[in-house]
Amino acid sequence: MLWSMKKRAYRVNQRVMKAASLMLPFPQPVVLSGPGSVAKLAENISIRGLEHVLVVTDRVLVELGLVDGLLRSLEEHGVRHTVFAEVQPNPTIENVEQGRAVYRDKGCDGIVGFGGGSPMDCAKIIGARVGNPFMSVRMMKGLFKVFLPIPPLFCVPTTAGTGSEITIVGVITDAKTHEKFAISDLKLTPKIAVLDPTLMVGLPPHITSSTGMDALTHAVEAFIGLNGSPYTDEKALEATRLIMASLEKAYLDGSDLQARTDMALASLYGGAAFTRAYVGYVHAIAHNMGGLYGVPHGLANAIILPHVLEFCRHDAQAKLAALARAGGIGSPGEDEEALARAFIEQIKGMNQRMGIPTTIAQLRAEDIPLIARRALAEAHPEYPVPTIMSLAECEALVRGLLA
Template sequence: MRSCMEFRMPQTILYGRGSFSKAGEQAGRFGKKALLISDRVMEELGNTEECLHLMKQAGVDHAAYLHVNTEPTDVYVEEALRLFVDEKCDVIVALGGGSCIDAAKAVALVAANGGYIGDYMGGKTPVEREPIPLIAVPTTAGTGSEATDVTVITNTADDVKMMIKHPALLPSVAIVDPLLTMSSPPSVTAATGVDALCHAIEAYISRRAQPLTDTLALSAIELISRNLRKAYANGNDLDAREQMALASMKAGAAFSNSSVCLVHGMSRPIGAVFHVPHGVSNAMLLPAVLAYTRDSAMERLAVIGRLMKPDGQGLSHEEWADVAIAEAKRLCRDLHIPTVKTWGIDKAKWDEKVQKMAADALASGSPGNHPRVPSHDEIVRLYDICYHYDFHAIESVVE
């Protein structure tokens, strides 16, 4: 255990059914004119209109940028930043999935400190000023971005997902209302739910894990194991949606204060190069990476196995670790998660890009937090295994 540990969360967290109604009031705590950053899906659902109405009721003037329609890029950040400056805004409200919240975090940082968002990757440029206050309102149960000090922005010139971590990226307020997740279709519920599971598992097995992150990560794993299939099968199951929203926030806080590991390191290049949504690319990798990790994190995987399959009895540590791997596979199978191959990525193009993806994965730093730190060649091999992976072969274990 590290001798001195640090734990950070948003200043304020509002959660539970109906908490979205506080968005305008919270924005008014920090400024007089808000920039709403969201997407067209939220607009079509009426959520952006409701958010703007809540701000109007609270006496907060507003402008809106509703163009975060893919995973966040530096282009979106620059466009939203320009609107923020032109409209003389002083607070930001992010409404949507992790893409909207991550884009908003980047705008909040750059609006206060200047430059290009990529300048802050790896601490190359110091953050000298407090960011613009940010109210984060997630509408999916997955990324946990509302509780993290991380943003991931694609550099469109280089096809690289830039992972930027700094305490300044923590939202001022997180509003977690499960009612906003009810509109998520099954495919989004599945992908974001497995994303949250990846966050929790990686936070727990990380070399940087600590007691507080362990508590949140294990609670999240248990909640997800009990509720994700229910939310996927019946999107109107509000109890399951509520538990998933809570689990996502817990998992986000856990990995933000611990770290993600190999799954995320390998996942980001897939998203950057082949434009696979983040939650899907994480899910494609999770079982194979857990199998690769088995012997290096036996005891912790055994704990995870017990949480994912609480009806098991009389098993050894080794067997419980195998249960964790098998249950991750079974979950991906039950949620109809695509493999790399079934997603439709051409094998020749995959092979052409695999060396770059492995290099980018290592450069991100996340694999260095993994219990078994991989070499470049091992990551290449894992990418090859994941291309052909079969979620239905529950009994198989990757060497």
């Protein structure tokens, strides 16, 4: 009885959030796209009168020389730059505080997030701290807690997965409690997003696959949730189509520029969909795998996605069938139930072909109650999932991920 009342209360909350999200003025970044488009960013920064930008990235990308082209073109346009490359995968509050100190000491007036979701998110939250020096990172956890604007922010994704270049979200880990949490605010939306597929050519296959499955998870969770709109549905279906057509191609041949372009777009569309329509239990559980064990975000999502889809298959059947049709999966004559099953099988098959395991090696049985509690605390009441999960169901699902 109490449980059914709770579920009803969650649904009321979600309907209010849906109405709000339809009315909110989501800012749209200007998108610069195509091979070599990163070269156009510096001009756009200098036109805005910015003099010194903090380039937030990670060591791997600096060592690969991937950031060099951007730095050169900033110099050509008379924009000074300082590189902050201390961002780790699953970035931490310490990374943010270090970056913020560099921003302040160097007298920067804008930020470029250059890399995967980790540097882009770190850049967003450095910006939030710069704009709100009186608020700690923790105080900004949740929805619409960033009080004052952030400095101009520009994002250059080098993975095709998170969609952070278009979302209102920054995800951060508290290294002390191993808790990973999101800060979501319209003010975190970048001014410009650069989709340059040439930056993704050297992405190793295992990162191509896992980040690509993150993009798919965004599209799927946004689409099967109850808070979609015609806009988010269109973006989610198009992202699914592109990913089904191109992810395995990009995995097999990293230099396939068309496949890289498709994936960069799919990632942007997945981000556009979920930032308005939310994610679901896949993300809620995956965030714990990142926070507790450092499992890469996309990898955790890829492994968890089929489990969550099996859990909600009955309630989400029609939408899973629509995703199958968008992805060219199954045959036209098949009924919804068969298509929904085929969609889940397709995801399992892609995982297998791309070497993604079916279990999470680091997961420890004794952590399962904590993981389930934290996951549901993240998901409830906001995530508009097709089927609401109880604690016992969540624990059982996570147990299914044990190696």
